[in-house]
Amino acid sequence: MLSSKNRNQPIGVFDSGLGGLTVVKALMRRLPQEDIIYFGDTARVPYGTKSRESIIRFSKENVALLLKRQVKMIVVACNSSSSHALAALRETFDVPIIGVIEPGCRAAVKATKNKKVGIIATPATINSYAYPQEIARLDSSIKVLGQACPLFVPLIEEGWSAKMVTLTIAQEYLKKMRQSQIDTLILGCTHYPLLKTTLRKVLGVKVKLVDSAEEVVHDVRAVLTNKAAGYAGSRKGTVQFLVSDEPAHFQKLARRFLGFDIQDVERCHV
């Protein structure tokens, strides 16, 4: 059980690969005193095209790996994993586990005026119905439109976020959402904040973009406050990076998500 005894232990964050670094960036900015251990399962990335059963199995292995490193709580910084595995993880492990779905939905419900909310995500996340379910729980009068966008992650990782072809693909994916005149769009994949400029071009500047990476920090802070388990002191925390595939490639791409270079990345098998 998390308590003030654990306050100086790190926060564990995992993702299927790189995308969860947008969550790390938000945590570093808003809870700078906390230590963070990030695990990217780069040997098995992506999760978003895999089945529920595999996503649950991988997620449990990732949490077990982080718990061996003495983390005080877990942030599932991966939408595919949060959609399918969150309940199973909470049943299995005795630490607070925060996903990205609930915070994202809460923010979207607060933001929408016309009660039309769009969600873009991986096929796994869309097929789970985790987002429409959670929104219905909060406000059943909201109309929810989901769209799987399997090409967005490869386009971002190719470094093509600002290319014309990415705009064309975004126009195709978001056609129905434009027609339905959503006023709020949930970025249901931690890679997508890197596409904000393109998405604004397609949807117009009036549509609110909800970035779960930002929202999840509220929930982490709430857990730490409730349990009096925030870091005791005000020094700048450290961040440690673990990956299951080769560190070099991760290190190179990490800059795009974090905005700064990282040095030591450790490889470990799950």
Place this chain on the structure above:
Amino acid sequence: MLSSKNRNQPIGVFDSGLGGLTVVKALMRRLPQEDIIYFGDTARVPYGTKSRESIIRFSKENVALLLKRQVKMIVVACNSSSSHALAALRETFDVPIIGVIEPGCRAAVKATKNKKVGIIATPATINSYAYPQEIARLDSSIKVLGQACPLFVPLIEEGWSAKMVTLTIAQEYLKKMRQSQIDTLILGCTHYPLLKTTLRKVLGVKVKLVDSAEEVVHDVRAVLTNKAAGYAGSRKGTVQFLVSDEPAHFQKLARRFLGFDIQDVERCHV
């Protein structure tokens, strides 16, 4: 050691996912009497963006899985795996192991007139230099141009092979090859045969497209003939499909590669 004693055992074929089915299709057409067991490592797909070390580890596990099923030889129907792991596999296992690189290069060397050959493949295959090395071994006067095309696989799996946006992306990837006036292009990924129409639009109909899936059958036949290990009889062989992720998704997409529906797909962990 393979011999006529093993002739009625199946041929084992593996790939990181679906692409290797183009090899299965070619084997079924040209060696119809042989039984085939196919393994697609769909839980860890793709390999083409992963490191050499991970690709070798995964490939060894895949071969071990197929050998448990009593296969008489192995076809590595994955370019990323053939590029990085073939030597390691041949050192480790005592059965004939055929990759896709050597057959593809042999065909390209035979086909080129102006001695300018292009290769399109995943980042892992391009970074391995397996293709230029093998071509240099066969004819060092040939100029080789490689291009990693990481978006082609997601585009094909999205079912967008014939879309305008795929043509635009192909034009971008193949710009240098057009300028260099290659007369032969190796499709260095088992997914790419599904892009032949698009590639012909970009490069013109005079450029020869070398499809390793077709070429690899020659090598399989040669091994079976040399060792007198071809199936003894002329009935139609069976094909068995194994995958590491959920069978349903594989089953749905398999049609695009095979041209017909498959029924039973078995799930097994590696």
